[in-house]
Amino acid sequence: QVQLQESGPGLVKPSATLSLTCAVSGGSISSSNWWSWVRQTPEKGLEWIGEVYHTGSTNYNPSLKSRVTLSVDKSMNQFSLKLDSVTAADTALYYCARGTTMIPLAFDCWGQGTLVTISS
Amino acid sequence: DIQMTQSPSTLSASVGDRVTITCRAGHNIRDWLAWYQQKPGKAPKLLIYRASTLQIGVPSRFSGSGSGTEFTLTISSLQPDDFATYYCQQYDSSSTFGQGTKVEV
Numbered sequence: 001q002v003q004l005q006e007s008g009p010g011l012v013k014p015s016a017t018l019s020l021t022c023a024v025s026g027g028s029i030s031s032s033n034w035w036s037w038v039r040q041t042p043e044k045g046l047e048w049i050g051e052v053y054h055t056g057s058t059n060y061n062p063s064l065k066s067r068v069t070l071s072v073d074k075s076m077n078q079f080s081l082k083l084d085s086v087t088a089a090d091t092a093l094y095y096c097a098r099g100t101t102m103i104p105l106a107f108d109c110w111g112q113g114t115l116v117t118i119s120s
Numbered sequence: 121d122i123q124m125t126q127s128p129s130t131l132s133a134s135v136g137d138r139v140t141i142t143c144r145a146g147h148n149i150r151d152w153l154a155w156y157q158q159k160p161g162k163a164p165k166l167l168i169y170r171a172s173t174l175q176i177g178v179p180s181r182f183s184g185s186g187s188g189t190e191f192t193l194t195i196s197s198l199q200p201d202d203f204a205t206y207y208c209q210q211y212d213s214s215s216t217f218g219q220g221t222k223v224e225v
Binding site: 045046047048059062095102103105111112 | 121154156163165169207209211215216217218220
């Protein structure tokens with residue numbers, strides 16, 4: 001059974017880069033799944049950030065595309081999120097998630113989430 | 121972005137009730153819609169995709185219907201474990217979620 005675990009700093013300064021990693025266990029990141037990041041705030045709810053395939057192919061939410069980079073590390077069986085130039089509006093609970101093999105943007109497996117606060 | 125609007129925002133119900141949640145899309149999304157259940161402190165759980173296909177392991181009291189711009193999630197007989205917040209999600213163009221419907225006692 002695949003499990004996902006997010007990791008990274010819980011506090012990031014404004015204008016800095018937010019970096020998170022999602023470790024995949026119980027399965028291979030090179031499977032026929034796309035891997036996504038989703039964030040959640042009380043104000044905006046759930047927001048899809050983007051997805052990455054094990055080949056390195058990516059798709060991003062247009063509203064965040066200019067600041068987001070997703071990547072895969074097959075040797076570590078993990079994928080990562082970088083979000084540039086963060087502001088307080090990027091404070092959120094960040095989830096990594098797996099897309100189903102049939103529907104890449106329907107997420108059948110989620111990490112527990114990691115809270116990231118943007119503050120000086 | 122395709123806006124997704126759920127109604128109601130909050131729903132009061134009792135065990136055994138039939139519960140229906142509506143999700144409306146700002147544009148035609150065909151049947152590219154999923155439903156999730158989220159409990160406090162937990163990640164969302166996929167219930168339904170392609171508007172009406174039940175995810176493996178999800179109880180058959182959950183069902184989804186609709187296409188185009190109007191969709192419904194129905195719980196045929198509400199169980200104690202079903203008190204939670206439910207979200208719809210479109211994935212026809214990028215992906216956006218509804219604002220959620222909290223099902224409470």
